[in-house]
Amino acid sequence: MDNVDLRETSGVVLAYLGDSIWELNIRKYWLSKGLNLQNLNKRVKNCVNAKKQSQVYREIFPMLEEKFQRLGKRAKNGNIKTFPKSCTVQEYREATAFEALIAGFYIENREDLIELAVKLCVEEKKDEV
Numbered sequence: 173m174d175n176v177d178l179r180e181t182s183g184v185v186l187a188y189l190g191d192s193i194w195e196l197n198i199r200k201y202w203l204s205k206g207l208n209l210q211n212l213n214k215r216v217k218n219c220v221n222a223k224k225q226s227q228v229y230r231e232i233f234p235m236l237e238e239k240f241q242r243l244g245k246r247a248k249n250g251n252i253k254t255f256p257k258s259c260t261v262q263e264y265r266e267a268t269a270f271e272a273l274i275a276g277f278y279i280e281n282r283e284d285l286i287e288l289a290v291k292l293c294v295e296e297k298k299d300e301v
Contacts (some may be wrong), residue, residue: 176279183247183272190275193286195220197274201290219293222259222267228292229270235288240276247272281290 178186188290202212218224233244255264257282270289277285 178243178276178279183250184252184268186243187247187271188275189252190271190278192270193278194225194274194289197286198291198293202245203293209211210257215294219290222256222264224293225270226259226263226266228289229266229273231292232270232273232285232289236273236285238277239271241249243276244273245267 195216198216199212202215207215229244233241236244248265250265250268250272252265252268255261259267274286274289277283277289
């Protein structure tokens with residue numbers, strides 16, 4: 173992916189790539205925990221949805237280098253034409269930005285940031301118990 177320039181590539185196009193990278197990493201994480209298929213699917217669905225991705229985006233964004241923050245802002249404000257009813261427009265825009273960031277992390281070989289995002293997604297919060 174050496175020929176992909178994060179500054180020039182559409183945030184929505186990067187989100188398209190990031191969506192698959194994110195789901196793969198979440199599936200790998202939960203597979204490593206030895207869960208059965210029903211529990212795997214439930215856990216994956218809890219992380220691979222706009223509401224959760226929006227939440228993780230808001231948590232990780234302040235920790236990022238400026239170039240990734242610029243990418244997130246650009247993707248969040250991208251030309252998105254349709255929105256699902258399962259979340260707010262804001263959540264969907266943030267989820268799109270999050271997926272673009274995941275693609276950016278992948279393209280820049282920042283596996284550490286993908287792992288951080290996975291950790292933020294799967295860790296139990298005291299207020300969620």
